[in-house]
Amino acid sequence: MTDTITRLKQIGQTKIVAKAVLAQMNYSLPEICKPNKYAEVVAVRQKAMYVCSEIVGAGTSTIGYVFKRDHSCIDHAKKQIKGKMVYDPDMERHVRDLIEAGWKALEQADDPYKRTEDSTQSRVRPRHNSSAELPRL
Numbered sequence: 001m002t003d004t005i006t007r008l009k010q011i012g013q014t015k016i017v018a019k020a021v022l023a024q025m026n027y028s029l030p031e032i033c034k035p036n037k038y039a040e041v042v043a044v045r046q047k048a049m050y051v052c053s054e055i056v057g058a059g060t061s062t063i064g065y066v067f068k069r070d071h072s073c074i075d076h077a078k079k080q081i082k083g084k085m086v087y088d089p090d091m092e093r094h095v096r097d098l099i100e101a102g103w104k105a106l107e108q109a110d111d112p113y114k115r116t117e118d119s120t121q122s123r124v125r126p127r128h129n130s131s132a133e134l135p136r137l
Contacts, residue, residue, distance in 0.1 A: 021102050049078070
C-alpha cells in the first residue's frame with residue numbers, strides 16, 4: 001500500500017515538474033508524449049526527463065509512465081543530457097534554469113498527499129472516554 005501511494009505521489013510530482021519545464025520550452029506534455037522523432041522534440045523530451053529524474057528522484061519506470069516511454073529511453077536521455085552538460089556550458093545553464101523552474105512549480109503545487117494538522121485531526125474518530133456509556137460487568 002505504501003509503495004502504491006509513493007508511486008502515485010511520484011507520478012503526480014513528475015507531471016507537475018514536466019509541465020512546468022515543458023512550458024519553459026514552449027511545449028506541452030501531450031505534444032512531447034507523441035511518438036515523434038524530430039531532433040528538436042527529442043532534445044526537449046530528454047531535457048524534461050532528465051530534470052524530472054533530478055527533482056523527483058523517481059525511478060525510470062515511473063518517469064517513463066508519465067512520458068509514455070520505456071525505462072531504457074529514460075536512461076538514455078539522462079546519459080545524453082549529462083554528457084552534453086559536461087562539454088556545453090550553455091546546455092548546463094539551460095538545464096539548471098529548467099531545474100529551478102521545476103522546483104518552483106513543485107513548491108507552488110497543491111500536494112494531495114501532504115498532511116497537515118487539520119487534515120489528520122478531522123479524519124481521526126473521537127474516542128468515548130465516558131465510563132457511563134460502558135456497560136458494567
